[in-house]
Amino acid sequence: MNKTILILGAGTGGIITAKELSKKVGKDRGLNPVKIILFEKEEKNVFAPSLLWLMVGKRKPKQVYRSTNKLSRAGIEVVIGEIEKVNPENISITVKGKEYKGDYMVISLGVEQITEHNLNNYGNDFYTLDGATKFSEQLKNFKGGKIAVLVSALPFKCPAAPYEAAMLVESFIRKKGIANKTEISLYVPEPGPMGVAGKELSGAVRQMVEMKGVKYFPEYQITSATERTLTFNNDKTAEYDLMAFTPKHQCPSVIRETALVEKPGWIKVNRNTMETQFPNVYAIGDITFIPLEMGKPLPKAGVFAHYQAETVAHNIAQKIYGKNDFKTFNGEGQCFLEMGNGKAGYAGGNFYGSPLPIVKMKKPGYFWHLTKVWFEKYWFFKYF
Ligand SMILES: Cc1cc2nc3c(=O)[nH]c(=O)nc-3n(C[C@H](O)[C@H](O)[C@H](O)COP(=O)(O)OP(=O)(O)OC[C@H]3O[C@@H](n4cnc5c(N)ncnc54)[C@H](O)[C@@H]3O)c2cc1C
Known part of the structure; x- marks a missing residue:
């Protein structure tokens, strides 16, 4: 052998x-x-997946790695x-x-994760242990203002993650009692959430995010940043006080x-x-x-x-x-979608479906969030 x-x-x-x-x-x-x-x-x-909980203080850094x-x-x-x-x-x-x-x-x-536009000088890359940790510390001390969640480039791994991040941040801000003086915006270069999974699912995710009061800006590709502003390829600019971003992937x-x-x-x-x-x-x-x-x-x-x-x-x-x-x-695959307040959505199906992937979403609820928590425990137990 x-x-x-x-x-x-x-x-x-x-x-x-x-x-x-x-x-x-x-x-x-x-x-x-x-x-x-x-x-x-x-x-x-x-x-x-636990980085999303880390960035809103639901995990300590030590709990998300082995x-x-x-x-x-x-x-x-x-x-x-x-x-x-x-x-x-x-x-x-x-x-x-x-x-x-x-x-x-x-x-x-x-x-390979790359930071462009000096974003790491102005915000936190929540796709890393360090960035998610720093963001959670800044969020804890946040007193109100504008929060930007930014997808800096396509493609990015875990199509749901930035949407989950925005909803988890919203949930944190509301619990902290500063929702009335905070605006959360989500800027993404893609035309809509999780587009590969189909129009219906994409629309449902967008609705979930917007119903939470998160302002959604699709087709916003960042071109430059300063300490307080983001500029996009459509000549629009946006102000922010606190920022979490995804890095460029190559x-x-x-x-x-x-x-x-x-x-x-x-x-x-x-x-x-x-x-x-x-x-x-x-x-x-x-x-x-x-x-x-x-x-x-x-x-x-x-x-x-x-x-x-x-x-x-x-x-x-x-x-x-x-x-x-x-x-x-x-081509089978499933994903959870954390929504905050202990709830999550769940979508799954066949991405090799012809002519289109066949992906369905289940009714969001506590069960899917608990299943995601269970999977995290199972992962560490089974593999480490
Ligand atoms: C915040 C976040 C949430 C996510 N949530 C989900 C989720 O809920 N569900 C889901 O399905 N996916 C999720 N993902 C995506 C998922 O983590 C990735 O798709 C998955 O880890 C890809 O597995 P992989 O083995 O291809 O790469 P990785 O898991 O990234 O592993 C690659 C490994 O290679 C190592 N490596 C790279 N270059 C070298 C080198 N030159 N020498 C030695 N080692 C090297 C890296 O250090 C790394 O450990 C999430 C991702 C993020 C960032």
């Missing part, structure tokens, strides 16, 4: 791939000769360090000058330099097997670009990274056992 599997990135996709492989072909099955190596640059492993080293149990070797080079042709990578060679490679390096530089990347700058894969043009080299999650029949790409979300990881782990195990009972990723 004597195989080595390189898993690049210990985020959602990488963690699930490693654990699933460990169950199927690793030490969990007593098959020591199969080596599973998980590579990650960060020592703190953040559960991203040590990456804890993943090294269950027959998985964890290497902490920046991956400096990836060579898909001969399935090898370099970390801290050392080369690792594998028989299979699963790339789950997510997105393909990690270590992959950008490889032949894996195609227009528009992400890894192209077979949408059912997640295999790249290089045999036994797979890519999953946010780093991939999967065009849908409706003309837009599959959104970047943890739920897809999760199911794709399960598919890839199963198929690599089949190959190792010399079997061919392969699985396919079929």
Whole structure:
């Protein structure tokens, strides 16, 4: 058997791939000769959905991450360090000058987050542990005024997150008793919320946000910022006193330099097997670009990274056992939508639906919020 599997990135996709492989072909099955190596640059492993609760004081920073080293149990070797080079042709990578060679490679390096327009001088990037923490401190001391939630560039991961952020901030402000002297605005470059999921769902999310009194500004692409103002590509300007923003997302530089990347700058894969043009080299999650029949790409979300990881782990195990009972990723996905006040919405369906994704929304309520809280606990319990 004597195989080595390189898993690049210990985020959602990488963690699930490693654990699933460990169950199927690793030490969990007593098959020591199969080596599973998980590579990650960060020592703190953040559960991203919890950043939204952190930014409104519902979590403390320590509650939303675990040590990456804890993943090294269950027959998985964890290497902490920046991956400096990836060579898909001969399935090898370099970390801290050392080369690792594998028989299979699963790339789950997510997105590289970039701050443009000096936004980090004026506001907080709530897609990071540090930014969400700082925002929560400033929100706690906020006495009233204008709050801007800004999506700085497309595409961005978790299509629901900025909408959830705006609603959670509104809920916080109302509980604090300063709603009558606070204005919350949400500026996004996209024409509407969660457009891939269909017009009906998009309209419902917009209505939810606006019913909370959040002012919604679609098709507002930021072009510059100062300490108190944002300027957009439609020549409009907006003032703010407190700002939370999402960063620009791009393909990690270590992959950008490889032949894996195609227009528009992400890894192209077979949408059912997640295999790249290089045999036994797979890519999953946010780093991939999967065009849908409706003309837009599959959104970047943890739920897809999760199911794709399960598919890839199963198929690599089949190959190792010399079997061919392969699985396919079929575009299924679900998402929660935090609304504040202990309530959430839930939408799910098939994003590979033809000619359009078939995604339905359930009635929002306490149940979906509790299910999201439960999933957070389950994640830390199961994987760390
Ligand atoms: C605020 C917020 C809320 C979210 N909520 C949800 C939600 O409710 N539901 C949902 O489905 N999705 C949600 N998401 C999106 C979800 O977190 C991502 O889509 C998911 O994590 C993607 O998984 P991935 O494995 O592709 O990438 P990631 O989870 O981002 O993992 C990539 C890993 O690769 C590592 N890495 C990158 N480059 C290198 C390198 N050169 N060397 C070594 N390591 C490297 C990174 O440090 C990272 O740990 C949310 C995201 C945010 C920011």
